[in-house]
Amino acid sequence: MADVTAPKHIIVMGVSGCGKSTLGSGLASRLGLPFIEGDDLHPAANIARMREGLPLDDAMRKPWLESVAAALRAYREGSVASCSALKRSYRRALSMGGPIFFVHPMVEQVSLMERVTKRQHFMPASLIESQLQTLEPLEAEEWGCTISGILPLAQQVDQIISGFRADAPS
Numbered sequence: 001m002a003d004v005t006a007p008k009h010i011i012v013m014g015v016s017g018c019g020k021s022t023l024g025s026g027l028a029s030r031l032g033l034p035f036i037e038g039d040d041l042h043p044a045a046n047i048a049r050m051r052e053g054l055p056l057d058d059a060m061r062k063p064w065l066e067s068v069a070a071a072l073r074a075y076r077e078g079s080v081a082s083c084s085a086l087k088r089s090y091r092r093a094l095s096m097g098g099p100i101f102f103v104h105p106m107v108e109q110v111s112l113m114e115r116v117t118k119r120q121h122f123m124p125a126s127l128i129e130s131q132l133q134t135l136e137p138l139e140a141e142e143w144g145c146t147i148s149g150i151l152p153l154a155q156q157v158d159q160i161i162s163g164f165r166a167d168a169p170s
Helices: 020-031 044-051 058-073 088-097 109-118 125-134 153-163
Strands: 009-012 035-037 079-082 101-106 144-148
Touching (some): 009 020, 020 035, 020 079, 020 101, 020 153, 044 058, 058 079, 058 088, 144 153
Parallel strands (some): 009 079, 101 144
16 A cells, blocks of 8 residues: 555545545545445446435445445455445444545535536436435544545545544544
8 A cells, every 4th residue: 555554445435426436546546556436336226226216225225335345355455445325324334344434525415416417327316315314424433534525636635645544443
């Protein structure tokens, strides 16, 4: 890993359109770590449901979260993944195999809607409101940082790297 103080595993979290994939890929590249696109790990039934404009419930998210956690841990030297991880309970489940540093790029709802409307993706803009209602921001005891998701990518990555703490919670 490029920076010995960098966390071993990192998840870029947040609602659809906040820049998880772009930021995660950029951060992974800077740190010399593999990037895992969490959306690629959704079961087909989840994708079909979201395409229909229907939100997932906790039971539907569980196997997906397990897949994301397993994909992270498959890279023993470290990895970066994108995963909405909207609730604290999801982040706790993802962290069961060891500490994960969570990065939450914040973006205003208007910008989220614009971003999601402009892209080709299974997640329709109609689900943004549901995701925002589900979102539980990082709490002080959670290992991670919140940054502005509207900054240029390089600045976002710089902020994240400067926010790493070597003292991961147990």
